[in-house]
Amino acid sequence: MILDAMSAVLLLLGALSCVLGGLGLVRLPDLPSRMQAATKPQTLGLLLILAGTALRVELESAVTLLLVGLFQVITAPVIAQLLGRSAYRGGSVSPELLVVDELAGKMPEERSS
Amino acid sequence: MSARLPSVLWLTLVWVLLWGTFTPVSVVGGVLVAVLVTALFRLPPAIDRLPVRPLRLLTLLLFLLWDLVVSGAEVSWQVLRRGPRARGAIMAVPLISSSDLVVTVMANAISLSPGTMALQIDHAHDVWYVYALGPRDHAGVERARRRVVDMQRRVLAALGSPDEHAEAERLLGRMS
Numbered sequence: 695m696i697l698d699a700m701s702a703v704l705l706l707l708g709a710l711s712c713v714l715g716g717l718g719l720v721r722l723p724d725l726p727s728r729m730q731a732a733t734k735p736q737t738l739g740l741l742l743i744l745a746g747t748a749l750r751v752e753l754e755s756a757v758t759l760l761l762v763g764l765f766q767v768i769t770a771p772v773i774a775q776l777l778g779r780s781a782y783r784g785g786s787v788s789p790e791l792l793v794v795d796e797l798a799g800k801m802p803e804e805r806s807s
Numbered sequence: 808m809s810a811r812l813p814s815v816l817w818l819t820l821v822w823v824l825l826w827g828t829f830t831p832v833s834v835v836g837g838v839l840v841a842v843l844v845t846a847l848f849r850l851p852p853a854i855d856r857l858p859v860r861p862l863r864l865l866t867l868l869l870f871l872l873w874d875l876v877v878s879g880a881e882v883s884w885q886v887l888r889r890g891p892r893a894r895g896a897i898m899a900v901p902l903i904s905s906s907d908l909v910v911t912v913m914a915n916a917i918s919l920s921p922g923t924m925a926l927q928i929d930h931a932h933d934v935w936y937v938y939a940l941g942p943r944d945h946a947g948v949e950r951a952r953r954r955v956v957d958m959q960r961r962v963l964a965a966l967g968s969p970d971e972h973a974e975a976e977r978l979l980g981r982m983s
Contacts, residue, residue, distance in 0.1 A: 714882075726926075767875075771925075774918050774924045775918060791893075794945070794948055
């Protein structure tokens with residue numbers, strides 16, 4: 695009973711976080727800020743939903759859920775960085791949306807890295 | 808072979824977890840696949856031996872988890888409160904570590920923490936450029952910059968050399 699309640703709270707919080715992330719994709723003005731919405735509330739939401747689910751399934755399946763969470767946490771930042779960098783290089787980061795841009799003019803020219 | 812042992816063990820573990828069953832077949836299958844994968848796709852050896860402090864590492868993990876909660880809330884707040892009027896900043900932050908592994912951990916940690924992500928790492932000048940969502944003025948930018956340095960300090964406390972950790976402390980002291 696208590697387990698059910700905890701699971702329900704976690705699932706609902708996770709869903710709320712995912713909804714807010716989705717809303718951010720629509721409401722925020724440019725690519726880097728949208729990347730924030732796609733990585734932060736989304737990752738948090740997924741972890742909460744996984745935690746909520748883990749409470750209700752057998753141990754063996756719960757361990758697999760742990761793996762899902764781990765990969766999400768490891769891969770999301772990498773993708774965010776790659777996308778952000780390409781966006782900056784491609785000029786889709788609008789300067790008027792930035793308070794400061796200390797990278798302006800310092801982006802190295804094409805270099806394989 | 809012995810250098811590949813940790814990755815073989817790790818890959819076997821992932822394999823068994825993916826199958827979700829701990830049986831002789833899944834373990835043997837995992838070992839076979841892991842040996843094959845490590846033989847076919849060799850990674851460059853990680854040359855730097857890092858001092859790992861398990862307790863600090865655990866503290867760091869818990870902090871990151873907490874940071875993710877704060878991060879989710881903070882970004883959601885920006886979405887609801889500012890929406891299309893949200894502003895960001897790209898700031899240059901001193902990069903304290905020279906180890907590739909530590910820098911990778913730092914970049915990952917920064918991208919999980921509130922409203923920030925690493926955009927570009929300039930190893931030659933020991934500077935990295937971090938995007939932050941939320942700052943609306945220069946005081947906000949300085950707060951975000953301080954946060955990034957503080958995160959580096961935490962990572963270095965768990966993984967870095969004592970010198971680099973001391974440097975992070977010094978830098979943080981100068982910024983406050």
